[in-house]
Amino acid sequence: xxxxxxxxxxxxxxxxxxxxxxxxxxxxxxxxxxxxxxxxxxxxxxxxxxxxxxxxxxxxxxxxxxxxxxxxxxxxxxxxxxxxxxxxxxxxxxxxxxxxxxxxxxxxxxxxxx
Amino acid sequence: xxxxxxxxxxxxxxxxxxxxxxxxxxxxxxxxxxxxxxxxxxxxxxxxxxxxxxxxxxxxxxxxxxxxxxxxxxxxxxxxxxxxxxxxxxxxxxxxxxxxxxxxxxxxxxxxxxxx
Numbered sequence: 267x268x269x270x271x272x273x274x275x276x277x278x279x280x281x282x283x284x285x286x287x288x289x290x291x292x293x294x295x296x297x298x299x300x301x302x303x304x305x306x307x308x309x310x311x312x313x314x315x316x317x318x319x320x321x322x323x324x325x326x327x328x329x330x331x332x333x334x335x336x337x338x339x340x341x342x343x344x345x346x347x348x349x350x351x352x353x354x355x356x357x358x359x360x361x362x363x364x365x366x367x368x369x370x371x372x373x374x375x376x377x378x379x380x
Numbered sequence: 381x382x383x384x385x386x387x388x389x390x391x392x393x394x395x396x397x398x399x400x401x402x403x404x405x406x407x408x409x410x411x412x413x414x415x416x417x418x419x420x421x422x423x424x425x426x427x428x429x430x431x432x433x434x435x436x437x438x439x440x441x442x443x444x445x446x447x448x449x450x451x452x453x454x455x456x457x458x459x460x461x462x463x464x465x466x467x468x469x470x471x472x473x474x475x476x477x478x479x480x481x482x483x484x485x486x487x488x489x490x491x492x493x494x495x496x
Contacts, residue, residue, distance in 0.1 A: 270422075274420075300484070308489070309471060309487040309488060309489050309490050310423065310471070310487050311487070312484055312485070312486065315484060353422050353423075355422075366411060366413060366428040366430070366435060366436060366475075367413070367425035367428060367436060367438070368413075368415075368423075368425065368473075368485060369425070370422030370423050370424070371422055372420070372421055372422050373421075373422050
């Protein structure tokens with residue numbers, strides 16, 4: 267079983283739609299959670315960190331459920347420019363320990379069409 | 381531009397040759413990471429440094445791979461005797477060592493390696 271699992275999609279939605287992505291992680295010791303966005307043949311860019319209380323940044327809302335080991339990303343009022351691959355990312359680090367690696371899901375492809 | 385930079389951006393080499401990539405992190409970041417990404421997959425962790433110390437290495441990092449960060453600033457990743465399976469995007473990332481932002485990593489544009 268992969269450590270971080272995502273539905274690869276693709277998700278094809280019209281402009282203005284609301285779309286949700288889900289992700290599960292297997293390691294209950296995971297401490298930090300993120301969503302990254304990656305455009306075709308570009309590097310991943312940090313979209314948002316995911317906090318236990320949930321957090322919102324404009325049209326984007328991220329939720330974390332530690333009990334179910336589940337992370338979600340909601341995009342409201344989709345724009346053409348939201349078309350990208352969305353990567354669910356988990357880190358096992360805790361405090362000052364040496365766990366630095368990020369573990370990425372496969373990514374979910376989103377295409378927003380006019 | 382004060383982001384992470386990588387050089388070269390593209391490298392085509394013949395099987396069996398050695399290649400070396402360079403990464404310059406964001407200047408105030410003391411942690412530096414290397415990842416590899418193949419088509420249709422998320423990046424996979426290879427190794428990371430805190431200052432000049434290499435703290436963790438993935439099992440993906442075979443004996444043909446070596447990474448250094450001699451002065452705690454830029455880092456190099458060398459692949460010896462390249463194989464076709466080494467063809468991938470090699471990504472470098474850096475992060476601050478503060479407790480709050482410890483794990484927010486910022487990526488460079490990557491080096492795309494093609495082994496023929």
